[in-house]
Amino acid sequence: MTTPFDPPVPPARPAPARPGRKxxxxxxxxxxxxxxxxxxxRETYLKSGMTLSELSVRILFAKxxxxxxLRGTGLYPRWEIILSLATELKMPGWPLYRLWRQAAFEAHKTRDWVERCSERTALTTTHTVPPLDHRAFRELMESDYHRYAQVFLDDDQRDTAVSDAFDILWLCWNDALSSPDTRHFAWKILRTTVMSRTPHLDGRPELGWAAFDTVALHALTTEADRMNQVEESLKLFTAMSRLPHRQFDVMVLRRLCGFTPEETSALLGLPLATVRSSERHAIHFLESLLCPPPEPEGNTP
Structure with a gap:
């Protein structure tokens, strides 16, 4: 069960202005x-106050x-330069390496290339422990994050997406702690990570087969009834994908994952009243799509 996690919020500091080209x-x-x-x-660099010229001199890399x-153009960067940049920006190396390595394979780099990039920096590519409060937050949220991701992804993709989300959160943990609500900050990272791996149709997410593992389906005894329930569920899931992000997440958590309104509030980092309001509006929208009112008899030819 999810419980609130509200660290103290230090005052926000504006990013220092920097000269030169944006x-x-x-x-x-x-x-x-x-x-x-x-x-x-990029966010860490932009908040550092350093210019590209200053950073270029420090890490001995052309501006x-x-x-x-930092724009993601050109060749995929080697780990050595990423490590040098991370060191100057005071970013943790282990989660950054894990994410860099995964992206290298996505960029069709060979395992041999990845290993050669890392062989001179072995100490930075070994597992290190995240901050204590990050570990505590992960223990609170991880199983519930898995339940959300399972609706869209298979087991392997689900585990990778949730792990990546916590690595990304580690990289910007100070920002999470200084945000109005750490849970809401973390949820946006989780959602973005899960949705980046979720198949989309016409720009809307498709729910995976795990979403059909519902109580209503298990309660049916005949194959015909189960097929009818699947057809009904498909219509519901298609309609749900048209909801705004907040309403969509509330409905997935409430109706497909089985969380209570209080648990949903704690997971999303949103007030309980906002969760209940989002659910009401979502239900009203879905009913208007799936159960439209009958036309008046006078309009019948």
């Missing part, structure tokens, strides 16, 4: 695994190549 956006063709480590690294790296 760093361009991440390239659109950057894959989800690459973005998983690149986005936290133009550094700009490419």
């Amino acid at each position: 760093l361009g956006p991440i390239a659109e063709n950057v894959g989800s695994a690459h973005r998983a480590w690149l986005e936290p690294m 133009s190549k550094l700009s490419e790296l």
Whole structure:
């Protein structure tokens, strides 16, 4: 059962202004695994107050190549340069390496290439322990995160997505602690990670076969009844995919994962009233799609 996790919120500090040309956006063709480590690294750089010129001098890497790296253009970067950059930005090496390695395989790098990139930095690629409060947060949330991810992904993808989400959260843990609600901050990371691996149809997520593992389906005894229930569930899931993100997550957690409103509130980091309101609006929308009111008899030809 999920319980609230509300660390103290230190005052927010504005990012220092920096001279020079503004760093361009991440390239659109950057894959989800690459973005998983690149986005936290960019955010850390942007908050550091350093310029690309300063960073280039510190890590002995050309400014133009550094700009490419932080935009995800050019060749996929070797681990040595990522480690040098992480060291200057004071980012933890172990979760960054795990995410970098996974993205390297997504970029079709061979295992031999990955190992050669890492052989000179063995001490930075061994497992290290995350902060105590991060570990406590993971113990509280991990099993519930798995239940959400299971709705969309198979077992292997589910485990990888949840593990990646906690690695990304580790990279920006200080930001999570300084946010208004650590749970809400973490949920956005989990959702983005799960959805990046979830098949989409017309821009809307498709629920996996695990979503059909419902009480209603198990209660039926004949094959015909079960097929009818599957057809009804398909219509419901298709309609659910049209909900706004918050309402969609509330319905998945409440109706497919079986969480109570209080547990859903704690998982999402949202007020209980917001969860109940989101559920009411979602149900009203689904009913309007699946159970439209009959047309008046006078309109019948």
